[in-house]
Amino acid sequence: MKPTRRGWFALVVVAAAVGNAVAFGPRALNAVVVPVVVALVVSAIQLRRLSQPRVSRTPVDDGFPDERRTVSLSFDASPAFPARITDSLSEGLAGDSTVETVVGDDPVTYEVEYLHRGRQTLGPTTLVAYDVLGFFSRRFEVSDRTDVLVFPRLxxxxxxxxxxxxxxxxSGVSDERGEFDRLRGYVHGDPLRDIHWKSSAKSDDLMVKAFTDRTDxxxxxxxxxxxxxxxxxxxxxxxxxxxxxxxxxxxxxxxxxxxxxxxxxxxxxxxxxxxxxxxxxxxxxxxxxxxxxxxxxxxxxxxxxxxxxxxxxxxxxxxxxxxxxxxxxxxxx
Known part of the structure; x- marks a missing residue:
């Protein structure tokens, strides 16, 4: 746990008030220092009582370079507290994975973009927790990781x-023709009798009729x-x-x-x-x-x-x- 900039400012105010009290009397000490000291103590106790939250990340689908996915993080934390959350991304991923939120309320989501082929990793997750007044921060790291595959470009x-x-x-050609299966593109060597002329007229390529048991x-x-x-x-x-x-x-x-x-x-x-x-x-x-x-x-x-x-x-x-x-x-x- 360490002071934030606001916390350091409060500590400087306390130090200055103590200096004034020594120079000009304890009245300034009571008026300024006591409320600030109480606030600092309460904030420190609040952060000290926090336990490390558990994080669960929804499964992320595999994909291709340049595709984007939504990553969702849920936290099991009580009581709720404000925090800055950062999800680590491997080199083959990109996205703004830092979110300011209240941990313990709704799930946190962000967009990730797939950059490079390979097995990529999301996580671990880092949480920087703050007290309600923002005087102190406390860092938690959750080692939960999720792997995702980025396929080669197709x-x-x-x-x-x-x-x-x-x-x-x-291909082994059967003597008997089975039931009609589908239309497919013409391949050199296909019998002319299998050409489906009506479909070919509507397409740039010749289309032929395929049968279920013609080839193996x-x-x-x-x-x-x-x-x-x-x-x-x-x-x-x-x-x-x-x-x-x-x-x-x-x-x-x-x-x-x-x-x-x-x-x-x-x-x-x-x-x-x-x-x-x-x-x-x-x-x-x-x-x-x-x-x-x-x-x-x-x-x-x-x-x-x-x-x-x-x-x-x-x-x-x-x-x-x-x-x-x-x-x-x-x-x-």
Whole structure:
């Protein structure tokens, strides 16, 4: 516990009054010093009786860079007291996490922005408590922390790149056609009889009819590695490749310096969570059908022995802002 600026001013007033009392008589002492001393003593006792409050932070959703989330802190404290609350944020997060409030009343909220890919941390929480008159302050630190994953930026691949990826899957064609399933984009090699001309006329791309049991795609191996400092770019490239394959309903076998992961359509969150934690390391499987390799100058994607830069395969505009009318968060929900 230590005096605030107001507290120091009160102490100076007391000291000056005591000096005046010595010089001019005790009447000034009774008139000025006693009320201020009583106020100081009561304020000090009030802060001394406070116990460290318990803090609970509501779960915060994972997300992508540039997205924002609301953080809510609740306190178990009795009696209530005024305080300045500061929630620590790791380097990949930004926000005004310092709030002046009364602890013990309503929850405290603030906005946090996701800046960089990776596992980020909110907390610990620091409380600087004040007495009612603001003469003294007392510091509490609550070690409660919350982790949040910031995924790689989700970028779109060009239509030719997606077609090249589709050809990597070895599909076994059935002699019998099952029930109609859905419409999808045309991929080189699709029978002309499957083209849905009416839908194609309304779209920039050819649309074909897909049937439930026409194909049984085998998994495509994707192996990822990077040098120090290129992890973010590599994670973005790998996310674009993996999510494109999964959107084509092609399962993948992903290997990175972090470990291995098998994924099928509908499990993009697992892939993005894996890539959010990518760290430098060599490509685990150099002979994989898709190799994403990060170097200091650029990120290279190797498709069945052919090398491309990530920029060559990306769709114009880069960031996949519109995903079939869904936000990036909805894509991985």
């Amino acid at each position: 970028r779109a691949l060009s239509t030719p790149a997606r077609r090249t990826l589709a050809r990597l899957s070895h 795609p085998s998994a495509v191996q994707v192996s990822v590695g990077s040098v120090e400092g290129s992890e973010d770019d590599v994670a973005e490239a790998a996310a674009a490749v993996c999510c494109s394959l999964l959107e084509l309903e092609i399962p993948i076998e992903l290997s990175t310096p972090v470990g291995t992961l098998d994924a099928v359509s509908g499990s993009r969150r697992h892939v993005l969570s894996h890539l959010a934690q990518l760290h430098p390391g060599s490509v685990p499987e150099p002979s994989a059908e898709v190799v994403v390799r990060g170097e200091r100058a650029q990120t290279t994607i190797i498709l069945s022995g052919r090398e491309f830069s990530f920029e060559q395969l990306r769709e114009d505009g880069g960031v996949k802002a519109s995903l079939g009318g869904r936000s990036a968060s909805e894509v991985v929900s």
